[in-house]
Amino acid sequence: MTTPSRPRLLLVAHGTRSALGRRVLGRVLLETRKALRPDGATGIDTGVDTVDCRLAWVDVQSPGPERILADGVPTVVVPVFLARGFHVTHDVGQACLQAPGPVVQTPHLGAEPEVVRAVVQRLAEAGATGAFGADAVVLGAAGSRDTLSVAETRELAGTLSRLLGVPVTAAFASAAEPSVTDAVAAFRASGHTRVAVATHLLAPGFFADRLAAAGGDLTSEPLGAHPEIIDLIVRRYREFADVLCG
Numbered sequence: 001m002t003t004p005s006r007p008r009l010l011l012v013a014h015g016t017r018s019a020l021g022r023r024v025l026g027r028v029l030l031e032t033r034k035a036l037r038p039d040g041a042t043g044i045d046t047g048v049d050t051v052d053c054r055l056a057w058v059d060v061q062s063p064g065p066e067r068i069l070a071d072g073v074p075t076v077v078v079p080v081f082l083a084r085g086f087h088v089t090h091d092v093g094q095a096c097l098q099a100p101g102p103v104v105q106t107p108h109l110g111a112e113p114e115v116v117r118a119v120v121q122r123l124a125e126a127g128a129t130g131a132f133g134a135d136a137v138v139l140g141a142a143g144s145r146d147t148l149s150v151a152e153t154r155e156l157a158g159t160l161s162r163l164l165g166v167p168v169t170a171a172f173a174s175a176a177e178p179s180v181t182d183a184v185a186a187f188r189a190s191g192h193t194r195v196a197v198a199t200h201l202l203a204p205g206f207f208a209d210r211l212a213a214a215g216g217d218l219t220s221e222p223l224g225a226h227p228e229i230i231d232l233i234v235r236r237y238r239e240f241a242d243v244l245c246g
Helices: 019-035 065-069 086-097 113-125 147-164 180-189 206-212 227-245
Strands: 008-013 053-057 075-079 103-105 136-141 168-172 195-200
Touching: 008 019, 008 065, 008 227, 019 053, 019 227, 053 065, 065 075, 065 086, 075 086, 075 227, 086 103, 103 227, 113 147, 113 195, 113 227, 136 147, 136 180, 147 168, 147 195, 168 180, 180 195, 195 206
Parallel strands: 008 053, 008 075, 075 103, 136 168, 136 195
Antiparallel strands: none
């Protein structure tokens, strides 16, 4: 059996009962594997070889991260969550702390430039940008009781507003206020006539369905395996693989 020359990469996602959502997250794993091949997804040498890429879940699906980490293989764990919260800080964090082998947990995806660009491009695909685009945007996130998670989403909304040149407000499908439906209604009440919902989620499923039903004129697709998201995952891996090997 050949021993990998680089640490394993473990992506940890929430999990979903949506068959489409599972396929999308599987595509994220597939595209990440392709990007980490020795010749890279574009034929450019990445300097990374023989990376074993896996996917685990903190809820709904299995295996959990602790099961994969139990074999003691050196692993870089990337939480593929767009905002921090209990799953990132507790579920993923505890699995890493209890792992018998060398493990490093990277930050979640957060509001990195790659995420910002992916959100903007998904909005453009939905027809929400440009001269005939939206005159207001609701950034629709899953929601969390973690105040830092909510603050992170609101900070991203501010960044998007500056880039798009229209008002952007953060709203949530659960756990935090305002709801996406209320945020859309508030924009309409203040005179906006073309309100877009920017889907701040990785995959289709329960929360994406809530966002789509919130009354926006346009709703962007989940970020999924957008090239910017794959680039960010690969960047996280490279940075922290060096830490683990250093």
